[in-house]
Amino acid sequence: MENLSAKLRYTNVVNTIKSLIRIMRPKQWTKNLIVFAALLFSDNLFNMELLKLSVSGFFLFCMFSGSVYVINDIVDIEKDRKHPKKCKRPLPSGHISVKQAIGFVIIIFTLTVLASYRFNPLFAAIGIAYFILVTFYSFYLKNVVILDVMTIALGFVLRAVGGTVLIHVKISPWLLLCTILLSMFLALHKRKSELELVANGNKGSRKILEDYTPELINDMLHIVTSSTVMAYSLYTFTGTHSIYMMGTIPFVIYGIFRYQYIAHTKDMGENPELILLNDIPLIVNILLWVVSCVVILYWL
Template identity: 50%
Template sequence: MVFLEVLRPKQWTKNVLVFAALLFSVKSATMEMLWRSIAGFALFCLVSGCVYILNDYLDREADAAHPEKCRRPMASGRLQPQAGLIFGLLLAAASLYAGWRLEPWFAALLGAYFIVNVAYSLWLKHVVILDIMLIAVGFVLRAIGGGLVINVAFTPWFLLCTMLLALFLAISKRRHELYLLSDGCGQHRRVLEQYSPELLNQLNSIVTTATIMSYSLFTFTSGHTIQLMWTIPIVMYGIFRYLYLIHMEGLGGRPEKVLLEDVHILSAVTVFAASVLTVLYWFE
């Protein structure tokens, strides 16, 4: 059970982005495309889990001083660090091989995702600004991977929307960590010493505006039906609700937890997906 826990299955909701390609290709979707998307989602879950194992191994001492992360298997001492690391390496190799059998280009992207995240864990997470940008890159790679596994291309506007939304979540996460850890923030994550609430609030304002504008432009220029514009208010509500949770409720440190526990965010995501499916199926 502890080996499953160290893979952080609660954070696998981030990999749902793999299904975006299938969602926007609903008119031409087949059962084979569905199964390939499910396989791609599962492989991203396993590889991202391996990255979490490496993170936990490297940060086990700092996590032990964190009020929430101290309960993780390695930080709490429930999992021997070397055993966890070996398990992660074997699982990563098996996942990449399975990805190659599924689709070679998808396997290459999966490998790139793993390498980028290893570089992030070892060094780049300590580089201010670049740390949050690399988190966003991980989401873009998920979106591209979802397209590769079913041989569907994305428009640049959609990838830009994905990048900006991921930046929004990453900035919100840093803000929550800064708020939660207060004066001892540098003991847990050194890069937090180079951020301030004012800077993060300013970055979030920029990214929020750019996200809404980019998604609006995507609905008009993606080549899909113009009726997608009716989903713009749903996107705006989801973003505004998340900002409310950040500034009024002190949340935002764990986006996957907010998605599952805040009924308003969950409802917005569900209504958005249903609306896109309906619009593309009936008006495309």
């Protein structure tokens, strides 16, 4: 009996740990890869010391963003229970309690701030600013039309800025502009997919969707999509790097079109991280873009 009881306790502890990791949404950590942009475009990709710093920055931002996801799930627990997909998350499904989630986020956030400060105090400040911004988003800004998607974009900008601060390189205005536009592109597609859920009878969706219409989001997407392509193209034309960077434009155009295709035909726009992780043509395209950038920036 004692052995059985010990095994049950061990199983419960393991399941709780798994649920706590799940609540930090590891699949969404791909969004933090923007931290490496500064390393790539500052011609420091093969600088081992700076590479180690960027890797550390990536994992630290994963902890910052994971902490915010926990808070967001606590705030939205009742709404998520009514959502066809989000109801399976650890909190709304009951695998962990709100009390456990609160204790967990306090510990993780505190340790992440302390670790970030040891690397770079300014990086720690940016991480804290990101945490405050997205927490404010969870409580209020996600219910303010237009500002909701702009806040998401600002969160990506803080990630990119954190990457530049950590390795002590100049912040490129092109990096910031392309980051803002691309993140708004993803956020608007997320809202569009959520609107489609409402049209299909889902009553547990965000209140903010009442302020959006398919026509409005389509108009905004037209502007943001074309602006993203033009901003990246202008960067390749006028940037300080090789003129051959123009050759990477087709990868950007294909990536955007492929993402739109997947979001529209497979109903995955609400989960951009799943598209980035599961669509083979898009993954191959991104890898080819990265390889092309490395070859052009470092050898041509």
